[in-house]
Amino acid sequence: MTNQKNTGSYYTPQYLASFISKRVLSHFEDRTRMSILEPSVGNGAFISELEKEENINIKLTALDINEVELNTASDKWNKKTASFIKTDFLEYSALNKFSAVIGNPPYVKKNLLKEKQIELIREIHTNENLTEASVKNIWTTFLVKANTLLVNNGILAFVLPSELLQVKFAEEIREYLKKEFERIEIFTFNDLMFECKGQDTVVLFAYKKAEQKGEFFTNISSKEKLEQNNFILKNNNLLVESKVKWTHHFLTSDELTFIENLKKQLKTVNDYSESKPGIVTAANKFFIIDKETEKRYNLSKYTKSIIQKGFFVNGSVVFSEEDIKKLEQKNKPTRLLQLNNNDKISKRLREYLDIGETEEIPDRYKCRIRNNWYVIPNISEKPDAFFFKRSHLYPKLLKNNSDALVTDSAYKVGMRNGYDLNSFIYSFYNTLTLLLSELEGRYYGGGVLELIPSEFKKLPIPYNEIDNAQFGNFTSNFENKSNIEEVLIQNDYNILNPTLGVSNDDLVRLTEIRNKLKKKRLRN
Numbered sequence: 001m002t003n004q005k006n007t008g009s010y011y012t013p014q015y016l017a018s019f020i021s022k023r024v025l026s027h028f029e030d031r032t033r034m035s036i037l038e039p040s041v042g043n044g045a046f047i048s049e050l051e052k053e054e055n056i057n058i059k060l061t062a063l064d065i066n067e068v069e070l071n072t073a074s075d076k077w078n079k080k081t082a083s084f085i086k087t088d089f090l091e092y093s094a095l096n097k098f099s100a101v102i103g104n105p106p107y108v109k110k111n112l113l114k115e116k117q118i119e120l121i122r123e124i125h126t127n128e129n130l131t132e133a134s135v136k137n138i139w140t141t142f143l144v145k146a147n148t149l150l151v152n153n154g155i156l157a158f159v160l161p162s163e164l165l166q167v168k169f170a171e172e173i174r175e176y177l178k179k180e181f182e183r184i185e186i187f188t189f190n191d192l193m194f195e196c197k198g199q200d201t202v203v204l205f206a207y208k209k210a211e212q213k214g215e216f217f218t219n220i221s222s223k224e225k226l227e228q229n230n231f232i233l234k235n236n237n238l239l240v241e242s243k244v245k246w247t248h249h250f251l252t253s254d255e256l257t258f259i260e261n262l263k264k265q266l267k268t269v270n271d272y273s274e275s276k277p278g279i280v281t282a283a284n285k286f287f288i289i290d291k292e293t294e295k296r297y298n299l300s301k302y303t304k305s306i307i308q309k310g311f312f313v314n315g316s317v318v319f320s321e322e323d324i325k326k327l328e329q330k331n332k333p334t335r336l337l338q339l340n341n342n343d344k345i346s347k348r349l350r351e352y353l354d355i356g357e358t359e360e361i362p363d364r365y366k367c368r369i370r371n372n373w374y375v376i377p378n379i380s381e382k383p384d385a386f387f388f389k390r391s392h393l394y395p396k397l398l399k400n401n402s403d404a405l406v407t408d409s410a411y412k413v414g415m416r417n418g419y420d421l422n423s424f425i426y427s428f429y430n431t432l433t434l435l436l437s438e439l440e441g442r443y444y445g446g447g448v449l450e451l452i453p454s455e456f457k458k459l460p461i462p463y464n465e466i467d468n469a470q471f472g473n474f475t476s477n478f479e480n481k482s483n484i485e486e487v488l489i490q491n492d493y494n495i496l497n498p499t500l501g502v503s504n505d506d507l508v509r510l511t512e513i514r515n516k517l518k519k520k521r522l523r524n
Contacts, residue, residue, distance in 0.1 A: 012045040012104045012159055019226050020203060021049035024100050024157050025056060027207070033057040034099035037149060039089040039142060040064060040106055044073030050102075051077050061098070063089050089142060090120040097151045104159040105142035110135060124148075130176060136169040137161075143173065143204075147180050153209040156181070162188070162200040165246035166442040168454070174246065183210030185233055186246060190221045190523050200444060215240045217249035219520075248439060250520065255513055259439070262432060262500055266460035272419045275387065275457060278406040279336070281376055282366035284308060286356050288333045288407070298348040299337060304379075305404040306336035310388030310396050317425055317478045319386075320401045336405060339375050379405065383412035384421055390450045393518075394484045395437045397428045411456060419463070422471040427463045429478075430495045431488050431510045432502075436460055438517035447522040462499040485511075 028034050034056055038046055041062040050058055060082040064070040067086050074084040085092070110118065121141045125134055128144050135141070139160060146156050164170050165186065177184055185205040216233040220226045238253040239246065242260070269275070281287035288308050294300055305324050312327055313319055327334050337352075345353070353374055356362065362373035370377065382403055388396045388410045397413070399421060406412060415421050427433075436459055441451040451459070466474070474491075481487050492510075496502040502510070 011043050014045055014048070015223060015227055016159065016203070017045035018049050020102065020157050020159070020205075021046055021053075023205065024102055024155055025050075025053055027155055028056060028099060031056055031099075033059065035059040035061070035096070037094070037098040037101045037146070038062045038103045039092070039101065039146060040103055041073040041084075042069055042104065044069075044076045046102055046104075047073045047076045051079065057081065061085065061094075063087055063092055065089075088117070089145065090117055090124070090138075094149050097149055098154060099151060100155045100157065101146040101149060102157045105139040107161055108138040110137060113138060128176065130172060133169055134172040134176075137163070139163075140170065140173050144176070147176075147206075150208055155208070156204070156206040158204050160202055160204055162202050162247060163442075164202060164204065165249075168452070171243065177204075177206055178215065178240070181206040181208055182213045183207040184215045186215070186217045186249065187226075187231075188217070188219045188247065188249070190219065190520075215246075217246070219250055244439065245442070247443070247520075248517065250516065251513065255509075258506075258509065259432075259435070259513065262502070263436065263460050265500060266462055268457065269459045269461055270457035271416075272424055272461060272463060273413050273415050275411040275413050275453065277453065278383075278386065278408045278410045278412055279306070279376065279379055280366065280408045281336070282364050283356070283361045284333075284407060286359065286361050287337045287374075287376060289335050289337060290331050290333045291328050291335065292331065293352075294335045297352040298346065299335075299352065302337055302339055302343070302349065303335040304338050305334055305402060307386070307404050307406045307410070308333055309407070309409045310390060313388070313396060313398055315479060316398065316475070317429070318399045318401055318475055319404065321403065324402050324404055334404075336376075336379075337374070338379055339372070341372055341375050380412070383414065385413040385425065386410040387413055387456060389452070389456070390448050392448065392522075394434055395449065395451065397425055399425055411453060420465060422468065423463065423465045424461070426466050426471060426474050426491070427461050427495060429484075429487055430462060430491045431507065431514055432492075432496060432500075433459060433461055434484075434488070435510060435514035435517065438514065438521065443521040449521060462495050464495050464499060 036050060036058055038060070041047060041064040047062060050060065058081065060077065062070070062073060062082065062084045064073070064086065065088050070084050070086050113121070117138070121135050121138070122132070124141050124145050125131070128148070130144065143158060143160070146158070150156060164173065165188070183206070187203040189201070214235045214237065216235050218231045218233045220231055225231060236249050236253070238256050239249055239251065242256065244256060288306055289299070289303070294303055307313060307319070312332060313323070316323070324334055356374065361367055367373040382405055383400055385397065385399050386406045390409065415424060437451060438449065440455045440459060441449050443449050477490065478487055492507050496507065
């Protein structure tokens with residue numbers, strides 16, 4: 001997939017455009033004519049496929065904000081019945097509604113849009129009784145507006161980011177789709193369908209009228225399966241009704257019920273602890289430096305230890321001063337430049353600040369709104385523990401036995417009265433909680449699992465009190481593990497069995513469900 005950063009457009013692979021076009025046209029195979037709207041034509045992948053249709057007379061309307069792209073696409077259409085219009089779809093006003101709206105909407109975050117576009121988006125969403133919360137990215141508005149342009153038995157077919165299935169702001173959009181369409185089909189994929197780093201995609205087909213009503217899902221394991229129509233669409237009512245993220249459509253109703261019954265017996269992370277985001281520097285590469293840079297500019301009196309990212313703390317549940325020293329020896333950036341408004345600027349410090357000004361760091365929004373661009377606000381005391389919001393094989397919750405601060409790659413964790421930090425960390429590492437991390441969080445194309453603050457706070461924990469000796473053994477076992485599963489086997493028996501009365505068969509089942517979720521995320 002070719003990324004056009006300025007417009008948020010991503011070119012659709014021809015085989016995917018072919019599959020979508022054929023599936024839409026097959027729905028209208030008993031007709032002799034129909035109208036299709038392509039609201040962001042791009043390089044014309046869909047145009048090429050629709051042009052091949054011989055049995056149906058297609059009246060095509062193709063839009064794009066980019067005139068060069070539009071002209072390229074129009075060259076692929078050799079029939080008379082088409083209009084190619086240079087316009088922003090947000091501004092487009094149609095005289096008639098369409099049999100189908102088909103395409104690959106642009107992906108542009110709200111903060112990158114022009115003010116006029118934001119006003120149009122708000123108006124479109126408000127007209128459909130949607131809240132401001134659903135206005136986060138332009139693709140959601142393309143989806144909403146496309147629906148309003150369909151005839152009462154029309155079809156919507158879009159390539160969309162997997163955000164549709166899993167992020168909080170898209171929950172309202174999912175409910176909107178359920179209300180507006182009698183049948184929804186979601187295709188998810190094992191392989192990234194586009195060559196776009198970090199962006200996973202799905203294909204949505206939405207039918208205004210249908211004999212078989214409901215929400216249907218399928219996962220495509222390879223390009224060949226798609227091309228051969230080798231898939232089965234399955235209905236998953238419990239998933240949709242329970243508001244579990246649609247990415248987990250491959251879980252059965254029995255599995256979802258089993259998990260829910262265990263989950264509702266437990267208190268959450270937020271019941272036991274307080275958590276807040278770590279430090280926002282606005283420019284980590286400038287404000288977080290290595291020891292060599294600290295020495296070169298004589299900055300030691302202005303710096304404090306900091307952990308920049310979760311990758312630096314692999315393998316343990318306790319982070320110590322010794323760990324900081326190991327990172328320093330590897331020349332990792334571990335020193336936070338912490339300046340105050342009344343600090344006297346030395347000559348060497350001035351030289352370093354000049355580098356930042358050359359790199360235009362003062363012009364960045366979060367630096368620009370500070371009294372002094374180089375003074376980072378809200379630097380608190382070192383956290384008792386930290387949870388890294390992004391992870392790979394498993395989420396990381398660590399006790400902080402160092403003087404290190406942490407960036408906003410993590411949440412700072414402190415215990416509420418009456419609860420013990422060692423016991424909390426120990427209790428976190430069990431199959432059920434890690435399974436629920438997969439279920440509550442969201443993931444990206446590269447297999448990264450992320451939990452936003454609200455998702456972390458509502459994670460259920462089977463809290464078990466342990467003493468210092470037991471925590472010491474747990475720490476040692478954790479550091480010497482070959483993989484996280486070794487820790488989970490031991491902890492499940494000691495935590496889930498006594499707390500929830502989970503049987504050995506139930507433990508096996510939990511492990512299988514977690515592995516299923518993890519395998520889907522990591523594309524194993």
